Amino acid sequence: MTSVLSLAGPAGPGFLSPTGTEIAFLLVGVVTLAAAVVTVTTRQLVHAALWLVVALGGIAVEYLLLTAEFIAWVQVLIYVGSVVVLLLFGLMLTKAPIGRSPDADSGNRPAALVVAAAAAAALVWVVVDAFRTTWIDLDGPAQGTTRVSGEMLFRNWVLPFEALSVLLLAALVGAIVLSRKGDEDAEGKR
Amino acid sequence: MNDALDVALRLVVVFAVFLVLPLVVGQTEHKVMAHMQGRLGPMYAGGFHGWAQLVADGVKFAQKEDVVPANADRRIFQLAPAVALLPYLLVLVAIPIGPGEGAVGVVVNAGIFFVLAVMGVGVLGSLMAGWASANKFSLLGGLRTAAQLLAYELPMLLAAASVAMAAGTVSLPGILDAFEWWWLPWQIVGALVFFVAGLAELQRPPFDMPVADSEIIFGAYTEYTGLRFALFLLAEYAGIVVLCGLTTVLFLGGWHGPFGADGLGWVWTLLKTAVLAFVVIWLRVSYPRLREDQLQKLAWTTLVPLALAQIALTGVVKVVIQ
Numbered sequence: 001m002t003s004v005l006s007l008a009g010p011a012g013p014g015f016l017s018p019t020g021t022e023i024a025f026l027l028v029g030v031v032t033l034a035a036a037v038v039t040v041t042t043r044q045l046v047h048a049a050l051w052l053v054v055a056l057g058g059i060a061v062e063y064l065l066l067t068a069e070f071i072a073w074v075q076v077l078i079y080v081g082s083v084v085v086l087l088l089f090g091l092m093l094t095k096a097p098i099g100r101s102p103d104a105d106s107g108n109r110p111a112a113l114v115v116a117a118a119a120a121a122a123l124v125w126v127v128v129d130a131f132r133t134t135w136i137d138l139d140g141p142a143q144g145t146t147r148v149s150g151e152m153l154f155r156n157w158v159l160p161f162e163a164l165s166v167l168l169l170a171a172l173v174g175a176i177v178l179s180r181k182g183d184e185d186a187e188g189k190r
Numbered sequence: 191m192n193d194a195l196d197v198a199l200r201l202v203v204v205f206a207v208f209l210v211l212p213l214v215v216g217q218t219e220h221k222v223m224a225h226m227q228g229r230l231g232p233m234y235a236g237g238f239h240g241w242a243q244l245v246a247d248g249v250k251f252a253q254k255e256d257v258v259p260a261n262a263d264r265r266i267f268q269l270a271p272a273v274a275l276l277p278y279l280l281v282l283v284a285i286p287i288g289p290g291e292g293a294v295g296v297v298v299n300a301g302i303f304f305v306l307a308v309m310g311v312g313v314l315g316s317l318m319a320g321w322a323s324a325n326k327f328s329l330l331g332g333l334r335t336a337a338q339l340l341a342y343e344l345p346m347l348l349a350a351a352s353v354a355m356a357a358g359t360v361s362l363p364g365i366l367d368a369f370e371w372w373w374l375p376w377q378i379v380g381a382l383v384f385f386v387a388g389l390a391e392l393q394r395p396p397f398d399m400p401v402a403d404s405e406i407i408f409g410a411y412t413e414y415t416g417l418r419f420a421l422f423l424l425a426e427y428a429g430i431v432v433l434c435g436l437t438t439v440l441f442l443g444g445w446h447g448p449f450g451a452d453g454l455g456w457v458w459t460l461l462k463t464a465v466l467a468f469v470v471i472w473l474r475v476s477y478p479r480l481r482e483d484q485l486q487k488l489a490w491t492t493l494v495p496l497a498l499a500q501i502a503l504t505g506v507v508k509v510v511i512q
Contacts, residue, residue: 046321050266053314070360073303081310082343088317089336098263098324146300146360 021138025065032058040116043105045096049087056080066136068144200296201283208279212427217244219427219471226475254416259324262413266322271414271421274315277308278428285435286363288445288455294363301362302350305436312425313339313391316400319422320410331409334400334482338390341489342397346387348497349380352504353440366444374443376507380500381441383493385466388433390485392426394470396477399485434466435459442466 018026035054042048056079063072136143153161221239224231236242258267284301286294298304313335320332354360356377357368390397393409401409411422438444442462445455480488 046263046266050318069298070300070303073300073307077303077307077310077347080314081307082340085310085313085317085336085339088314088321089333089340092317092321092329092333092336096321098261098322 019138021065025062028058028061028065032062043100044098045091045101046088046098049084049091052087053080053084056084063144066144067138068149070146070149071144197296204283205279208282208428211431212424213244215430215467215471216423216427217241218467219474220244222468222471223475226472248420251417251420256416256418257413259413261324263322263324266318267413268418270315270319270322271418271425272315273318274312275421275425275428277312278425278432280308281305281432282428282435284362285432285439286366286444287435287459289366297363298361300360302354302360302365302440305362305432306347306350309391309429309432310339310343312429315422315425316393316410319414323410323413325413327406327408327412328410330406331400331412334406335393335410337482338393338397338400338485341486342387342390342493345383345489345493345497346391348494348501349384349387350440352380352497352500353377355501355504355508362439366439366446369443369446371443371446374441377441377500377504379496380504381437383497383500384441385433385437387489387493388437389470389473390489392429392433394426394430395474396480397485398479399482402479430467430470431463434463434470437466438462 032055035051035058039048039051039055042051056075060072060075060080063069063075220231220243232240232243234240235246258264281304283296284294284298284304316335317332320328320330320335323329353365356373357365359365359368393400401411406412411419414422438459443458444462445459447455447458
């Protein structure tokens with residue numbers, strides 16, 4: 001994400017005299033990236049989940065710096081407040097040990113590395129290509145307020161929004177089907 | 191006034207409120223519980239009704255040895271109380287206590303989402319404490335905390351969303367500006383859902399299964415001593431202040447009152463918050479603890495449908511009056 005700033009075309013403002021916000025953006029980006037790397041390399045399961053909190057929080061701060069306040073708080077609410085809690089719940093259910101888990105790595109490590117690198121490359125390339133010449137005017141009126149986000153979402157992006165909700169509904173139905181199937185199996189065994 | 195000075199002054203005031211109000215609630219809890227149970231409680235320290243007992247308690251906590259269990263995950267164990275307490279300080283910054291821009295720490299554009307998001311972070315402290323203590327009771331407490339949070343976060347959000355729909359804004363001062371007295375009956379179901387879900391999120395009785403003393407000692411906080419334990423207690427009282435303040439702002443009209451809204455708005459806010467805090471204490475003395483399955487059932491089969499019904503009602507009324 002930091003590469004958006006550094007790779008942007010010559011049409012926008014220059015890089016030689018970065019503003020305070022730009023410097024902060026880059027620094028937070030570095031912290032976020034470092035936390036993300038630690039998340040996938042640490043051998044302590046619960047520490048991985050907690051480093052994930054740092055990474056997700058860092059992304060929320062990046063949104064804030066880009067004036068997208070609403071997105072930032074929703075990021076904290078959904079990811080830090082719910083997804084990580086769910087993750088920790090799962091880890092505690094499996095009684096994640098304190099200290100290192102030697103069996104945390106599987107043999108698929110190289111394959112995972114390749115997939116992650118490919119996904120990261122594709123995302124960075126797409127984002128850089130799409131927003132190469134787009135600059136946010138940080139001094140003008142905020143461009144990411146709740147009102148602006150809402151209008152964009154429900155005027156220009158309604159179809160993707162609805163498609164996403166259908167996707168979530170499918171996931172929900174799938175979860176119910178899976179859990180009910182488990183029930184019948186258990187009853188059959190008894 | 192100088193801008194930087196203005197901001198600094200506001201933050202100092204919010205910090206002072208953060209230090210004072212939770213202690214007041216704590217002391218009130220001691221006294222109210224004592225009188226409701228037909229006993230006196232500590233009466234000697236300080237003279238009048240033993241008010242200085244709180245100071246004595248603080249000194250006692252500060253003097254105690256700070257023990258970290260040998261098998262615990264040291265750093266996370268020590269970090270957990272801060273993670274539990276600080277979010278409430280942040281939330282307090284965004285709660286308006288009077289009309290106008292002068293009566294709120296910082297005007298946050300997406301205020302509802304800010305307060306709910308940051309409050310959710312506080313629970314991570316309990317989870318960290320529960321896991322890092324290397325104690326079965328703590329782990330069980332952490333598990334129950336997580337399960338409870340997952341169940342009650344949703345109705346709380348839905349109830350808050352209903353108010354945002356009614357006001358047409360997600361900023362807390364904006365909601366208060368749009369408030370009319372008839373919102374009270376209109377949003378009453380949402381208010382109850384929000385308050386109950388908030389109680390559950392704070393793990394206050396009757397939703398104190400995660401710290402049930404007769405089963406798992408003190409849940410995630412079992413291994414804590416001294417100041418760190420006091421910080422967890424403080425987080426609970428700060429949570430009461432924040433929850434009551436939020437309920438006041440979202441559902442009870444905050445600084446609106448029958449009279450004197452211009453100069454005395456902040457008195458109304460504090461008064462309503464105090465009454466709600468009293469109700470929180472009252473509930474603790476009145477109701478037995480809910481069992482784990484009853485907890486989950488209440489959230490998923492009662493509160494979520496009620497919150498959805500409230501949202502539907504809000505939508506219908508909103509369309510009709512436009």
